[in-house]
Amino acid sequence: MQVALARETDWDGWRHATRALVLAGVAPETIDWQVGGTQGDLPDAQGTFNVPRTLVAIAALAVQARAPERFDLLYRLVWRAHHGALPAAPADDPALADAQALAFAVRAEAHRMRTQLRFMPVEDADGSRFLGWFAPRHHVLEANAQLLARRFADRRWSIVTPDGSAHWDGAARGAPKPAEASGLRFGAGARGITDDATLAAWWEAHHPAVLAESVPDSSVPEAEALDEAPRPLDRPPIGPVVLEATADADVQRAREEARHCRRCDLWAPASQTVFGEGPAGAPVMFIGEQPGDQEDVIGRPFVGPAGQLLDRAMEEAGIDRRTVYVTNAVKHFKFTPRGKRRIHQSPDAAEIQVCRFWLDVERVQLAPRLLVLMGGSGARAVLGRAVGVTRERGRPFALEDGQTAFITVHPSYLLRIPDEAGKAREYAAFVEDLRRVRALMEAA
Ligand code: SF4
Known part of the structure; x- marks a missing residue:
């Protein structure tokens, strides 16, 4: 019996064929599973049968494995489950353990893809x-x-x-x-x-x-199943192809090291480290608070709603974002899960202090002349103290190491203003701050 699946991930096709073949009593050793080709008539399936929920969950993941034998392996397991010959624990059954290993490998690869x-x-x-x-x-x-x-x-x-x-x-x-x-x-x-x-x-x-x-x-199926962190696997991961903007070789090295940072607990629930980005020799470094939900998924700073607003304000102020370096005080997304949503949580002073290690690396390696500190967390990371942003914004001042700092609001603050008039007023003030930044860039 030849079964032709439409593609490598034809879950619906495999399920449909499996149900029909098991009900028709077609033994596993008589089936040839293929991807592509022409499907002959499947038996006319009558009736229903149940398989353990765990096996369905394993199959839903394992079917995505790059392993030609997976369709046959999973069919054999369903066949045996239907005939009451499947033990409950994978440890008691080599075939079930193989399928589970495939499922874990798929979940780990999905996680690796999302983080890299x-x-x-x-x-x-x-x-x-x-x-x-x-x-x-x-x-x-x-x-x-x-x-x-x-x-x-x-x-x-x-x-x-x-x-x-x-x-x-x-x-x-x-x-x-x-x-x-x-x-x-x-x-x-x-x-x-x-x-x-x-x-x-x-x-x-x-x-x-x-x-x-x-x-x-x-x-x-079951994309949600991939959302869990993968369990450790014995096999080493293959080398990734990583595409990202790079500043220079030293910052690139730091970026790689920061991927594995465990200096505080924020790395654990987050998807990945979000390092700064921008050209080598950028005269200005914009420092925000931390990556948001979208930055965490994509792995780049300031690409979510606040980043888009920053882009617009920069453009109005005459600053080309491609010429500046943008980064955050804290490199992992801190959040509280609420259902399927992840609600932003500001990093505390200790987390900012610990993650300052990476910000200092960026500052030393890139040596920008001007630091634009956006919001309280960005300012605290550089100045080491609580900062009244409204009181201290809008004027440049010298830092001990010779760099110049300039405080302004964080663009996400503008997004949170409820009334339109207030939002427009604060946005205009933000653009005005960025015009001062541009003037400082030109004067430097
Ligand atoms: S938030 Fe910063 S210090 Fe904490 S784990 Fe992430 S990179 Fe490391």
């Missing part, structure tokens, strides 16, 4: 888009794309892998419906990508066709 995926901005006919590249060890693109679509719903992005690509064109805020209704689409992948330049060249040459041909064809 980097995006760069590109332009296409419809405007700006974030473009990311990753070479996953397992077929985790679709499930990760679902998560990203929920967390990063209001931006346009594409993720390219060797096997396929995922595309999201932005949506109203809030959780999207299942993939087909949400606008999440999947298309061709790319091989031979080694860095930002080859990715950008590939995108430039292929993106109209890839976007035009991509379709909503995912049936990967």
Whole structure:
């Protein structure tokens, strides 16, 4: 009996065939599972049967493993469960333990992809888009794309892998419906990508066709299951392809080291370290508080709503963001989970003090002449004391090491102002502060 699945992650196809074949009494050793090809008639399935919930959870993940034997392995387990021949604990059964190992490997790879995926901005006919590249060890693109679509719903992005690509064109805020209704689409992948330049060249040459041909064809289940932190695996991870803006070699080294920082507890619930970014030799360093929800997912500072507002204000003030370095006092996202949402929590003085280690590295390595301290946490990180931002904002002053500091509000403060008139007034004051910063940049 040959079973042809539509693609490597054809969960619906595998489930449908498994149900029909088990009910028809088709023994595992007579089935040839294939991806692609033409599917013959499956037996007419009559009746129902149950399998343990744990096995379904394992299968939902293991089906995404890059292991050709997985469809057969999972079918054999379902077959045995149906015939009452499956022990409860994986430790008692080598086949069940194999399936569980595949499931863990998939979950670990999904986590690795979410924490190491980097995006760069590109332009296409419809405007700006974030473009990311990753070479996953397992077929985790679709499930990760679902998560990203929920967390990063209001931006346009594409993720390219060797096997396929995922595309999201932005949506109203809030959780999207299942993939087909949400606008999440999947298309061709790319091989031979080694860095930002080859990715950008590939995108430039292929993106109209890839976007035009991509379709909503995912049936990967249980994206939420991937949201858990992975359990440790014995196998070492493969080397990632990391795409990110770099300042210079020393900062890049510090950035790599900071990925594994455990100096305080904030690393544990966060997705990844979000280091600063900007060009080597940037004359100005903008220092905020900490990464937010979107920064935590994407791995870059100031790309969420506050970052977009900062971009707009910089533009109005005549500052090109590409010429400055932006970073945060604390490099991990501190939050309180509330349902599926993650509510921002300000870092406390101790956390700012501990994470100052990395800020000092950035300051020493990049040696900017001017530091723009945005908000109380950014100011505390540099000055080592509580700062009254409203009282002290808007005028430059010298630091002991010869750098100049300038205090202003954090852009997220502007987002929290409830009335429109107050918001407009404070925004104008913020832009005015940035104009002073520009003047200081020009005078330096
Ligand atoms: S918040 Fe800073 S000090 Fe704490 S773990 Fe993260 S990088 Fe390290």
